[in-house]
Amino acid sequence: MSYASFLPYLLVMALVTYAVRVLPLLLVKNKIENTFILSFLHYMPYAVLSVMTVPAVFSATGNVISAAVGVAVALVLACFKRSLLLVAASASAAVLVTELIMQWL
Amino acid sequence: MNRQSSFWQGFKDGLPICFGYLSVAFAFGIFALSSGLNSLQALLISMSNVTSAGQLAAVPIMVSGGTLLELAASQFVINLRYSLMSVSLSQKFDRSFRLPQKLLCAFVVTDEVFAVASSREGEVDAHYMFGLILTPYLGWSVGTILGAVAGNLLPAVVISALGIAIYAMFIAIVIPAARENTKTLFCVVLAVGLSLAFHFIPLLSKVPSGFVVIICAVLASTVAALLFPIQSKKEGAP
Numbered sequence: 001m002s003y004a005s006f007l008p009y010l011l012v013m014a015l016v017t018y019a020v021r022v023l024p025l026l027l028v029k030n031k032i033e034n035t036f037i038l039s040f041l042h043y044m045p046y047a048v049l050s051v052m053t054v055p056a057v058f059s060a061t062g063n064v065i066s067a068a069v070g071v072a073v074a075l076v077l078a079c080f081k082r083s084l085l086l087v088a089a090s091a092s093a094a095v096l097v098t099e100l101i102m103q104w105l
Numbered sequence: 106m107n108r109q110s111s112f113w114q115g116f117k118d119g120l121p122i123c124f125g126y127l128s129v130a131f132a133f134g135i136f137a138l139s140s141g142l143n144s145l146q147a148l149l150i151s152m153s154n155v156t157s158a159g160q161l162a163a164v165p166i167m168v169s170g171g172t173l174l175e176l177a178a179s180q181f182v183i184n185l186r187y188s189l190m191s192v193s194l195s196q197k198f199d200r201s202f203r204l205p206q207k208l209l210c211a212f213v214v215t216d217e218v219f220a221v222a223s224s225r226e227g228e229v230d231a232h233y234m235f236g237l238i239l240t241p242y243l244g245w246s247v248g249t250i251l252g253a254v255a256g257n258l259l260p261a262v263v264i265s266a267l268g269i270a271i272y273a274m275f276i277a278i279v280i281p282a283a284r285e286n287t288k289t290l291f292c293v294v295l296a297v298g299l300s301l302a303f304h305f306i307p308l309l310s311k312v313p314s315g316f317v318v319i320i321c322a323v324l325a326s327t328v329a330a331l332l333f334p335i336q337s338k339k340e341g342a343p
Contacts, residue, residue, distance in 0.1 A: 001142055001168060009167045009176055010146075014153040016180040017187075022211035024191035025198075032196055039330035041193045043292040045223040046282055047325040048186060049275040050296040051318050052216060055304050057272035062265035074273040078280035084221070085121040091273035096266035103262070 066098040108232045115229075115236025121274050122217045122237075123244035128267030129157050130245045131259075134252020136161065141168045144253035151249035155213055155242065159183045186318050190219040199228035206231040213238035217271065220278050292329035296321055 032038060061067040073094040077087045130151060137147035142164065150160055159180050166176045191214055198207070210231070218238055222229055283290040299321040303309045312320070 001146065003146075005170075006142070006146055006167065008173060009163070010149055010153060012173045012177050013150070013159070013163050013180050016177045017154045017156055017159060017184050018212060020181065020184045021187045021191055021214045022208060024188050025195050025207050025211045025214075026204075028192055028195040035334050035336065036330055038196075039333070039335040040326045041196060042335050043289065043326040043329040044189060044193060044322060045220055046279050046289055046293050047296040047322040047329075048189070048216065048318060049220055049279050050293045050325075051300040051321040053272050053275045053279070054297045054300050057269065060268040060272055062262065066265070067269060070269040070273065071276070074269075074276040075280060078277045079284065081281045082277065083121075084118070084274050084277045085124070087277035088121045088125060088270040088273040091269050091276075092266045095269050096262060099262050099265060 061095050062099050063102070065102065066095045069098045070095040111230055111232040112236040115233040116239060117236075118221050118225075119218075119237045119240045121270075122215075122221065123240035125217065125267075125271040125274055126241050126244035127248040127251075128264065128270055130248025131252035131256065131267070132264065133157065133160055134249040134254075135256035136252075137164055137249075138253050138256065140164045144250060147253045148246060148250050152246050155215060155245055156180075156184055156187075182313060182316060186216075186322070187214050187219075189319070189322070190214055190216075193223060194219065197223060197225075197229055198234070199230050201230050203231070206234075210234045210238065213242050215241070217241065217274065220275065224278050224282065288329060288333040288335075291333065292325050295328060296325035299324055 032041070057071055058064050058067045061070060070091040074087050074091040077090055082090075133151065134144075134147050137150065138144065142150075150163065154160055154163075162179050162183055163176060165171075166179060191211065194210075194214065198210075202210075218241060222234065222237060225233070279293055283293045300317065303312060303317045303321060
């Protein structure tokens with residue numbers, strides 16, 4: 001793709017993406033006191049992550065079985081409050097082992 | 106916490122995001138090249154946007170010669186959830202933040218950075234945020250160029266295994282919070298149920314994924330906030 005047509009795309013894309021991120025940070029200056037808004041903001045991160053994880057995680061690997069094994073490993077370790085890095089690495093390792101076994105069978 | 110220990114705490118918390126990003130960006134690099142962009146163009150997109158879903162949607166629009174308006178609209182919808190996150194982060198940042206620091210941190214407000222920052226107890230300072238966003242940004246950029254240049258060299262099974270890293274990290278953030286607080290658990294279960302509904306119910310599954318995240322998250326958080334308002338900071342309000 002030529003840069004003459006690429007660069008306008010790049011510029012527009014970067015501007016829109018940055019605008020949605022930076023405007024709320026600049027516009028909301030005071031500490032919010034409203035109980036409903038505070039509660040909403042407390043729940044929102046967990047809701048976003050849950051929506052993004054299910055069901056997408058089950059198609060994130062080579063097949064749904066290895067993904068399920070990875071999810072199971074992550075769930076167990078997360079229940080024991082292990083670090084983010086350990087949970088992520090263990091789930092990846094579990095997926096790798098599962099897919100190697102499945103190839104071998 | 107002093108500046109330095111604050112920075113290193115953020116740095117440590119950012120590493121799993123970095124590894125997750127390496128793999129996701131790697132996949133993006135492969136995708137961008139196979140779509141007809143060159144390695145530098147793929148890298149420029151990653152370095153100036155840092156948004157997985159947005160970038161995946163943008164490349165086909167670019168190579169098919171779509172209008173700038175179409176590109177802008179798609180990015181707006183897919184990335185609108187970052188606005189919610191920025192509102193939440195505006196409450197999480199402590200008073201030490203100056204304008205340039207906010208401008209810089211805003212550039213790397215991603216799902217993962219947001220999730221880790223909001224799971225910290227109390228407020229976060231600018232040095233924590235710098236530590237937190239540094240390696241994810243590098244991982245996103247380096248992963249893209251690696252995928253673009255060497256995508257065909259890595260065995261498929263390794264790429265596949267790395268694909269779950271980001272989601273495992275989400276699980277590691279959500280589950281402990283849901284175990285500790287049944288109100289949060291309720292919100293999580295509701296969000297998952299809505300997400301499944303949007304995936305499997307015929308008419309709802311036509312809604313673009315950027316909208317699905319916003320609709321489900323806003324609905325679940327609103328219902329949870331109405332049913333179980335959080336009264337004091339002790340209960341974990343931001």
